[in-house]
Amino acid sequence: MVLLRLRIAxxxxxxxxxxAYVQMVNSEGVTFPKDYLMTMGCDFVVKEVPLNxxxxxxxxxxxxGGQKLYDRMVPAYMxxxxxxxxxxxxxxxxxxxxxxxxxxxAQAANKEMIGVLIANKMDLADKCEITDSQGESFAKANxxxxxxxxxxxxxxxxxxxxxxxxxxxxGYRQRIAEMSQ
Numbered sequence: 001m002v003l004l005r006l007r008i009a010x011x012x013x014x015x016x017x018x019x020a021y022v023q024m025v026n027s028e029g030v031t032f033p034k035d036y037l038m039t040m041g042c043d044f045v046v047k048e049v050p051l052n053x054x055x056x057x058x059x060x061x062x063x064x065g066g067q068k069l070y071d072r073m074v075p076a077y078m079x080x081x082x083x084x085x086x087x088x089x090x091x092x093x094x095x096x097x098x099x100x101x102x103x104x105x106a107q108a109a110n111k112e113m114i115g116v117l118i119a120n121k122m123d124l125a126d127k128c129e130i131t132d133s134q135g136e137s138f139a140k141a142n143x144x145x146x147x148x149x150x151x152x153x154x155x156x157x158x159x160x161x162x163x164x165x166x167x168x169x170x171g172y173r174q175r176i177a178e179m180s181q
Contacts, residue, residue: 002055006168008161009062009078011102012087013095017120019043020151021087022063025161029154049165057165061085078109083164086144087118093129096138103142115144116160123150 010018023031026045043063050056062081078084084106088095099117106113117139119130132148139146145163149156 002169002172003058004056004165004168004172005058005060006083006165007060007062007081008164009064009081009084009106010087011064011078011084011106013089013092013098013102014065015092016087016089016095017151018063018087021085021118021120021149021157022061024151024154024157025061029157047161049161051162051166051169055169057168059161059165061161078106078113081110081113082168083114083116085116085118085160087120088130088135089121089124090119090130090135090148091121091124091127096130096134099138114164115142116164117142117144117146118160119146119148120151122148122156123152 010022012018022043022045026047044060045063046058046060048056049059064078084102086099086102086106088099090096103115106115117135119132119135135148136146138144145160147156147160149159151157
């Protein structure tokens with residue numbers, strides 16, 4: 001049996017749906033936060049992700065406040081994480097346009113950190129200001145995987161976590177195999 005611990009920072013502009021995403025993942029898609037409360041610095045949840053009958057990855061999702069008020073604290077929060085989930089709201093072009101800023105922040109905090117781009121609020125597809133191809137192009141240009149979700153509906157919220165946990169486990173197994181040679 002393998003138990004690994006993985007820290008993931010969830011970053012992006014205010015109102016991109018980071019907190020709702022983290023809360024929905026934590027509640028397994030049951031409890032959507034109805035009232036918006038600004039994240040004060042950083043909130044986190046810990047979730048066990050069983051990958052098979054033997055292997056579990058304990059994922060800590062760190063919901064990092066996107067307000068300018070917390071700009072100075074962001075590097076400290078991101079310093080010791082393995083990956084970051086960069087989230088934008090498909091119905092708000094500004095949240096997508098600032099993704100470049102968040103990639104630079106993440107790379108400045110930790111060059112080894114792996115990024116994932118998540119297009120949130122797919123339930124607002126009729127109000128989309130960013131196309132899937134724009135999101136995919138940005139992700140590809142920044143060596144990131146691309147996912148789409150709706151925190152409100154609970155759709156697509158687990159795929160990035162499960163995929164990354166499997167990727168993390170595979171990396172661990174490769175390092176063990178290399179060490180035993």
